[in-house]
Amino acid sequence: MVNINDFAVESWMDAHENNCKYNLAETCCASISVDQLRDLSETNDGKVFDTSKALTYGAIRGSADLRSNLARLYSAKVATPLPPDNILTTPGAIQANYLTTYALVGAGDHVICHYPTYQSLYEVPKQMGAEVDLWKATPENEWTPAIEGLEALIKPNTKLIIINNPNNPTGAVLNKSFLQKVVDLASEKNIILLADEVYRPIFHSISPLDKEFPPSLLSMGYKNVIVTGSMSKAYSLAGIRIGWIASRNPEIIETIASARHYTTISVSHLDEQVAAFALSPATVHGLLARNIQLAKTNMALLEKFALKNEDECEWVKPVAGTTAFIKFHREGKPVDSVDFCKKLLEKTGVMFTPGTCFGEEWRGYVRVGFVNHTEMIEQGLNEATKFVRKNLDDVDLAA
Incomplete structure (x- = not known):
């Protein structure tokens, strides 16, 4: 039997997210309805999906419209366009990452994973025997790992290097020159690179004009790159459960497509129609503008919160994505993040995520999701400040 460890962050969300008043654990940009999506679009007919189509399995590898829209986005500002055939759709990015590992990694392989990050990125390879x-x-180091550290970890049997950029939970980015060093190392050893880019392109604190602005790993010239993404985080549509896998190496895509037959067969083509509408030229720019502005507005609120509580917390300001990783302490000693989050939720209705969901060494940390609706974020942070000032002494210290 496969040894499956508890998926800590999802267990926490499952237990608490429907019982809180202020959900500051949510990692999606504030979710929208189909009607709101239609309102964000410049299209005239406003038709999001075709209700006259028979509800078949749909296109096995993903609808032509959706894959074409994704290929267009990945082909922007690059010399070689990405063919739509080099994209597979999946039920969310979590399935994209799982399927990639399932198809490519097994016993005897070695995998290196960027850390801290979403637990499944390193637990699933273990389940596959790697x-x-x-x-x-x-x-x-502002949540940037040392390139020398990566070089030291590489072994003769290293099959896959996994990065998460922008990063969950820290909101940090691996910048362009750093990514080039990763690509150079991987290409020298012919190691496959997997980049979970699910929080791309929510860049709220770095300009696209910055020379170190991080491109998609898919655009950096190395053939053995896989990127995954979804409609959930940056595109506010978690409820349609659409993700994808893209690579410039058709052999990798064929290998994953073959493995895919054993899992999902296809994705709901109603969901794919909504995703294709959202990513169409008439809609995607308005949707992303809304979400990037929301991230910038709410980041200002989070900065004020950190400043108000600077005697009790510390952080590295996030650069992108929807999350921040904040360390709370009492007289210099880190608090127990689980006890902190439970008591915060009980006293105020504010939900944070304990840092221990990302590893036991992060016991003093909490993850804050700050790109939900601004009014709720502001009220939740105000309640959290009251808790820190009145109740922090009642919180256990980390062991």
Whole structure:
């Protein structure tokens, strides 16, 4: 039987997200309805999906409209366009990451994973029988791991290097020159690179004009790259459960497509129609403008919160994505993040995520999702400030 460890962050969300008043654990940009999506679009007919179509399995590898829209987005500002055939759709990015690992990794393989990050990125390779090493980032280096550390971890049997950019939970990015070093190392050893880019392109604190602005790993010239994404985080449509896998290597796509037959067969073509509408030229720019502005507005609120509570917390300001990783302490000693989050929820209705959901060494940290509706974020942070001032002394310290 496969040894499956508890998926800590999803267990926490499952237990608490429907019982809170202020959900500051949510990692999606504030979700929208189909009607709101239609209102964001410049299209005239406003037709999001075709209700006259028979509800068949649909296109096995993904609808032509959706894959074409994704290919167009990945082909922007690159010399070689990405063919739509180099994209597979999946039920969310979590399935995209799972399927990629399922298809490519097994016993005897070695995997290196950027850390801290979403737990499934390193747990699933273990379930497949691979040896996994964590490539650790630290707040002292603004959550950028050392390239020398990656080089030291590589073994003769290293099959896959996994990165998460922008990063969950820290909101940090691996910048362009750093990504080039990763690509150079991987290409030298012919190692496949998997980039979970689910929080791309919510860049709220770095300009696309910045020379170090991080491109998609797919655009950096290395053939053995896979990127995954979804409609959930940056595009506010978690409820349609649409994700994707893209690579410039058709052999990788064929291998994953073959494995895919054993899992999902296809994705709901009603959901794919909504996703295709959202990613169409008439809609995607308005949708992303809404979400990037929301991230910028709410980031200002989070900065004020950190400043108000600077004697009790510390952080590295996020650069992108929807999350921040904040360390709380009492007289210099880190609090127990689980006890902190439970008591915060009980006293105020505010939901944060304990840092221990991302590893036991993050016991003093909490993850804050700050790109939900602004009014709710502001009220929730105000309640959290009251809790820190009145109740922090009642919170256990980390062991």
